[in-house]
Amino acid sequence: MWTYLAIALFGVLGCWARFAQTNLVQAVYGRDFPYATLSINVMACFIMGFLFVETLERLTISPTLRTGILTGFLGGYSTFSTFEMETLLLAEGGEVLKAALYLVLSVGLGFAAAFGGAYIARNL
Secondary structure: OOHHHHHHHHHHHHHHHHHHHHHHHHHHOOOOOOHHHHHHHHHHHHHHHHHHHHHHHHHOOHHHHHHHHHHHHHHOOOOHHHHHHHHHHHHHHHHHHHHHHHHHHHHHHHHHHHHHHHHHHHHO
């Protein structure tokens, strides 16, 4: 029961963080390209890579708290389904090059961020 509550609580925080970051990034860079979703996906990948390793190999926290953070917060914060929909909309809107760039950047930078987070956690 506590795990479900932790997921719910951290999920709300993740959703709020996503909303705030989306508004901030769109205010700075506009809506011409899905910069907000890209930045959220890359940040979420980094945080996941870092905290997954850190809380498994180095830091002792309760399984309930770990699940709340990794599943709840990052599940509410990360926007992979939005990423897929935005890619589809770009492609359907005739902006195939933007769609391809967005796809390559999201996957490539996301992997690099997850790798970087795990690397830093293992080498602190």
